[in-house]
Amino acid sequence: MRSVLKAGMVGMGMIFDETYRPFFESVAGTGLYDRRFGDVDIALAGAATRTGRRAEAYQQVSQGIIPAFTSYSGLDAAQQLIASRPDFICVATPDNRHFEVARDALQAGIHVLIEKPSVLSLAELDQLNQLAESNGVLARVVYHKLLDPDHKKLRTLVVDDVLQHVNNGYCSLLEPKQISGEQFSEWITGRNPGTYVAVHYIKLIDFTFGGRLKTITCTGQRGIVGPADGPTWDSCQLRLIYEYKDGREAAFDLHTSWVTPDNFPGYVEQEVQFRFDNGIWNGHSRRRGVELTVEGKTPFSLKNTINNHYNASCIEPWGERSQRGYGVEVIERFAREVALVELSGPASERGDRLSEIRGLDYSDLSADRQVVAAVEAMELILAEQAAGRPDRVARFDGQSIHLV
Numbered sequence: 440m441r442s443v444l445k446a447g448m449v450g451m452g453m454i455f456d457e458t459y460r461p462f463f464e465s466v467a468g469t470g471l472y473d474r475r476f477g478d479v480d481i482a483l484a485g486a487a488t489r490t491g492r493r494a495e496a497y498q499q500v501s502q503g504i505i506p507a508f509t510s511y512s513g514l515d516a517a518q519q520l521i522a523s524r525p526d527f528i529c530v531a532t533p534d535n536r537h538f539e540v541a542r543d544a545l546q547a548g549i550h551v552l553i554e555k556p557s558v559l560s561l562a563e564l565d566q567l568n569q570l571a572e573s574n575g576v577l578a579r580v581v582y583h584k585l586l587d588p589d590h591k592k593l594r595t596l597v598v599d600d601v602l603q604h605v606n607n608g609y610c611s612l613l614e615p616k617q618i619s620g621e622q623f624s625e626w627i628t629g630r631n632p633g634t635y636v637a638v639h640y641i642k643l644i645d646f647t648f649g650g651r652l653k654t655i656t657c658t659g660q661r662g663i664v665g666p667a668d669g670p671t672w673d674s675c676q677l678r679l680i681y682e683y684k685d686g687r688e689a690a691f692d693l694h695t696s697w698v699t700p701d702n703f704p705g706y707v708e709q710e711v712q713f714r715f716d717n718g719i720w721n722g723h724s725r726r727r728g729v730e731l732t733v734e735g736k737t738p739f740s741l742k743n744t745i746n747n748h749y750n751a752s753c754i755e756p757w758g759e760r761s762q763r764g765y766g767v768e769v770i771e772r773f774a775r776e777v778a779l780v781e782l783s784g785p786a787s788e789r790g791d792r793l794s795e796i797r798g799l800d801y802s803d804l805s806a807d808r809q810v811v812a813a814v815e816a817m818e819l820i821l822a823e824q825a826a827g828r829p830d831r832v833a834r835f836d837g838q839s840i841h842l843v
């Protein structure tokens with residue numbers, strides 16, 4: 440008989456639809472196979488959302504595509520889902536609602552995958568890591584940009600010492616106004632686009648170049664999403680200073696916005712430049728790929744610059760319809776990691792397998808401290824600015840953040 444791993448989903452919004460849904464639908468047909476764990480079924484067993492509306496709508500449209508699942512709703516939806524004891528839980532609630540669900544699931548001994556940003560403070564992160572450790576389960580976070588083939592190539596050139604010693608760089612990620620104005624209107628108050636998307640690049644820099652994060656500065660603009668003197672931010676500019684083993688430093692500027700006009704052709708415009716002792720890496724989401732125009736459709740129902748590497752619904756050359764890309768691949772990878780821990784050998788060796796997977800630090804929560812430190816510092820500095828004390832500087836000493 441085939442083994443089954445039961446999954447629980449907390450939050451069924453935009454990211455569920457883009458990455459988790461295609462994963463659960465494709466794995467329902469193909470199963471997951473690896474020589475080490477054999478042929479495994481991954482079943483979405485339950486979903487927890489606030490109102491249940493989206494889960495129930497998906498129950499209807501997914502009939503015949505995935506097996507039936509239970510919808511839990513209300514204030515204790517996540518606790519009901521945890522009580523049903525799935526093998527793993529995916530947390531895709533708004534940025535500031537990851538911690539409690541992840542904590543409760545880890546406490547119950549359930550593997551957890553959290554959408555980026557994992558959590559908003561080091562205290563929360565340390566608590567989750569301690570719970571994962573003491574309960575012998577995985578606590579991991581989704582940073583799908585690390586699986587982007589371009590970023591894998593960048594890291595390969597750095598690891599192989601072809602690109603030598605990063606000196607400085609910039610990243611920019613611009614989201615359209617519809618994200619802040621419509622998509623996230625329910626939870627936008629007090630939030631900023633830096634925490635929401637700069638984390639993609641903080642992780643890329645941290646994971647690719649290593650080093651020790653030491654200084655964080657940040658500023659931002661207000662007045663479009665919320666009042667000009669309020670706590671809700673339109674755009675943010677973050678600067679990180681890293682120090683490397685040889686004592687040399689690098690500075691990175693990360694600019695983010697969620698008020699770019701909706702008809703801007705570069706939907707989710709992404710650009711990076713990293714400068715090295717002996718080279719430059721330039722990446723641009725619009726220049727790497729396709730520009731598409733369809734009368735009456737682009738840039739709204741179809742995008743001008745589609746990132747087919749991240750997520751694309753296609754007809755495969757062999758006739759099958761699929762939705763694939765690194766956004767889906769990263770979810771499948773986590774399911775494989777759970778299967779490796781639980782199903783790929785004798786129970787007596789489970790601890791070794793758990794350590795092996797926890798050592799893969801591209802997504803382990805224990806390797807997310809510098810990213811969370813940058814997020815915590817950014818949130819603190821912006822709160823200071825909103826309170827009339829702009830231009831604060833944060834230092835990270837490896838343990839905690841100090842505003843100076």
Ligand SMILES: NC(=O)c1ccc[n+]([C@@H]2O[C@H](COP(=O)([O-])OP(=O)(O)OC[C@H]3O[C@@H](n4cnc5c(N)ncnc54)[C@H](O)[C@@H]3O)[C@@H](O)[C@H]2O)c1
Nearest residue numbers: 450451452453454455487488489531532533534554555556
């Ligand atoms: N990896 C990426 O590139 C990427 C892209 C978009 C979003 N995200 C992240 O995914 C998370 C969700 O974003 P989204 O765009 O899907 O948001 P969304 O607003 O579209 O959906 C949020 C979902 O969470 C549910 N929810 C809210 N509070 C809840 C609670 N307390 N208990 C249970 N369910 C609750 C809502 O019912 C809804 O189904 C965010 O952290 C976001 O940063 C990641």
